[in-house]
Amino acid sequence: MKLQVLQDSNGNNSGVYIPQQEWSLIKQQYPDIEEISSDIPDWQKELLTSRLETIAKHPERVKPIQGLFDALNKKVNR
Structure with a gap:
């Protein structure tokens, strides 16, 4: 292309x-x-804004997604 x-x-x-x-x-x-449509509903924009503000205030809470995948795989494989 x-x-x-x-x-x-x-x-x-x-x-x-x-x-x-x-x-x-x-x-x-x-x-x-x-x-x-490229527009997202206002409620989704507000939710994203809220989550981004929380991340900015508490960056130590952000964890790599791989940890979540590993935990989910452990539960599935039990």
Whole structure:
């Protein structure tokens, strides 16, 4: 796939150009792709904001996800 990253006047990434032929292939594989919204509901935004604030206040509580996976695997294998 030959994508082109578009940048604004400050050099920040602002979009992606996908050639028409490749976009058609994507739409064949994912027919509802144009109906997918990039907006998330306000309640989810509020929840994310709350969790990010908690992480910022208590970074020592953040643990690698691998530890959770290991604990879950131990419970499954009992």
